[in-house]
Amino acid sequence: MKPFALDHAASPDAALAALGKGATAIAGGTNLIDLMKLQIATPERLVSIRRTGLDRIAPDGDGLRIGALVTNADCAADPRVRQDWPLLSQAILAGASPQLRNRATTGGNLCQRTRCGYFYDTTQACNKREAGSGCAARDGFNRIHAVLGTSDACIATYPGDMAVALLALDAVVLTQGPYGPRQIPLAMFHREPGDDPTRDNVLQPGELITAVRLPAPTGGRQIYRKVRDRASYAFALVSVAVDLTMEEGRIARCALAFGSLGTVPWRDPAVEEVLIGQEPSPALFARAAEVLLHHARGFGANDFKIPLAARALAATLAQATKV
Amino acid sequence: MSLHFVEFELNGCQIDGMVEARRTLLDFLRCDVGCTGPHAGCEHGVCGACTVLVEGQAVRSCLMLAVQANGKTVETVEGLSGGPKELHPIQQLFREEFALQCGFCTPGFLMTLVALDRSEPRPNAAEMREALSGHLCRCTGYQGVLRVIDRLTEDRK
Numbered sequence: 001m002k003p004f005a006l007d008h009a010a011s012p013d014a015a016l017a018a019l020g021k022g023a024t025a026i027a028g029g030t031n032l033i034d035l036m037k038l039q040i041a042t043p044e045r046l047v048s049i050r051r052t053g054l055d056r057i058a059p060d061g062d063g064l065r066i067g068a069l070v071t072n073a074d075c076a077a078d079p080r081v082r083q084d085w086p087l088l089s090q091a092i093l094a095g096a097s098p099q100l101r102n103r104a105t106t107g108g109n110l111c112q113r114t115r116c117g118y119f120y121d122t123t124q125a126c127n128k129r130e131a132g133s134g135c136a137a138r139d140g141f142n143r144i145h146a147v148l149g150t151s152d153a154c155i156a157t158y159p160g161d162m163a164v165a166l167l168a169l170d171a172v173v174l175t176q177g178p179y180g181p182r183q184i185p186l187a188m189f190h191r192e193p194g195d196d197p198t199r200d201n202v203l204q205p206g207e208l209i210t211a212v213r214l215p216a217p218t219g220g221r222q223i224y225r226k227v228r229d230r231a232s233y234a235f236a237l238v239s240v241a242v243d244l245t246m247e248e249g250r251i252a253r254c255a256l257a258f259g260s261l262g263t264v265p266w267r268d269p270a271v272e273e274v275l276i277g278q279e280p281s282p283a284l285f286a287r288a289a290e291v292l293l294h295h296a297r298g299f300g301a302n303d304f305k306i307p308l309a310a311r312a313l314a315a316t317l318a319q320a321t322k323v
Numbered sequence: 324m325s326l327h328f329v330e331f332e333l334n335g336c337q338i339d340g341m342v343e344a345r346r347t348l349l350d351f352l353r354c355d356v357g358c359t360g361p362h363a364g365c366e367h368g369v370c371g372a373c374t375v376l377v378e379g380q381a382v383r384s385c386l387m388l389a390v391q392a393n394g395k396t397v398e399t400v401e402g403l404s405g406g407p408k409e410l411h412p413i414q415q416l417f418r419e420e421f422a423l424q425c426g427f428c429t430p431g432f433l434m435t436l437v438a439l440d441r442s443e444p445r446p447n448a449a450e451m452r453e454a455l456s457g458h459l460c461r462c463t464g465y466q467g468v469l470r471v472i473d474r475l476t477e478d479r480k
Contacts, residue, residue: 097371100368
């Protein structure tokens with residue numbers, strides 16, 4: 001690791017002041033410290049935000065407000081989360097290992113970086129790590145890469161699970177920054193790469209995530225299905241988050257989000273429109289998959305993700321609509 | 324260079340030192356304190372050999388800065404038993420069930436299992452197995468560890 005200066009912020013305001021002077025925030029550090037060891041991230045100044053008091057889960061109207069510093073372990077184990085937003089708990093527990101979840105935080109998880117092997121290998125071209133250097137993944141080993149939302153510059157996935165559940169649950173990211181507070185819907189938080197893959201999300205310099213807000217519980221059936229190379233402790237090849245309500249044999253309401261399929265946590269309202277008001281059937285699920293994957297494009301080794309996503313979607317919907 | 328004073332309780336003893344901000348807790352324990360139970364395996368948070376308990380929770384000491392342990396309670400494999408000739412009950416089970424081969428990964432396995440065994444409510448066998456997914460063993464000596472879990476959870480079947 002390159003040497004760096006470190007300060008501890010005792011309040012969100014102190015953290016914001018440090019961020020305003022160019023410091024990088026560190027919370028659990030489970031991703032950042034690794035990136036610093038590999039010199040992919042080389043901040044000169046860090047500000048630890050663990051003691052800013054943003055580590056509480058509290059009711060927020062009919063919803064729930066999860067502080068940015070709440071650990072993944074605490075969030076997944078919270079009785080309110082398990083009762084009313086089980087999708088979130090399932091997704092968190094499907095990710096990483098218990099030892100990492102004990103340190104990793106809600107805000108940090110949202111900001112985790114891709115696991116593209118070329119991003120991590122500083123001898124390779126990567127537009128996300130070094131703008132304009134090229135993309136070694138397009139013609140390289142791209143089995144884990146995205147098939148939706150890609151650009152000429154980048155085909156790396158957003159790798160996480162938690163954000164996929166939050167997207168299906170219509171969560172909102174609350175931030176503080178130099179221009180005041182912002183409420184950013186999860187659907188607008190992550191950025192597709194376009195011609196600037198270096199920025200994974202819409203956070204501005206000096207802006208700090210303070211909390212994630214969950215809206216009122218839907219009471220729907222919630223399932224997180226993660227397909228991966230081994231049964232636990234692996235990143236998703238494809239994941240599906242569903243929150244669905246049946247009424248009189250038809251799908252009355254449905255939210256669907258997908259992980260490791262796109263360059264960002266993926267949600268497509270057109271897929272949900274296909275399903276709503278219909279009686280569940282394999283033909284309907286196949287139609288939904290067609291709409292979802294209409295623009296999907298593989299790069300060779302990851303072509304399999306397209307049929308895999310269709311099957312994962314059908315299996316998840318079959319489970320969620322079963323009487 | 325940014326030097327920081329850190330102090331924390333390590334296996335019941337108060338320790339302190341001056342560290343660079345970039346010093347990981349793992350390197351501080353091994354190189355500065357001489358506490359070599361936590362092992363440096365992958366050093367990227369994947370293998371679990373460096374697992375220690377901070378405030379009773381199993382964490383990766385390779386992905387934590389030493390300064391982040393300031394004021395906390397840290398436990399390593401060295402603190403498990405009462406003395407050099409004694410074994411912690413879970414270490415005893417590892418011995419009886421041949422739950423290790425080369426032993427490199429063992430301190431990590433032990434720390435995660437000790438934390439789980441202390442937690443309330445006590446986890447069942449399936450939850451313990453899931454937690455051990457964060458520990459890799461290159462000798463693939465997993466079956467013995469699973470027998471340890473069976474014995475640890477016998478009273479909860």
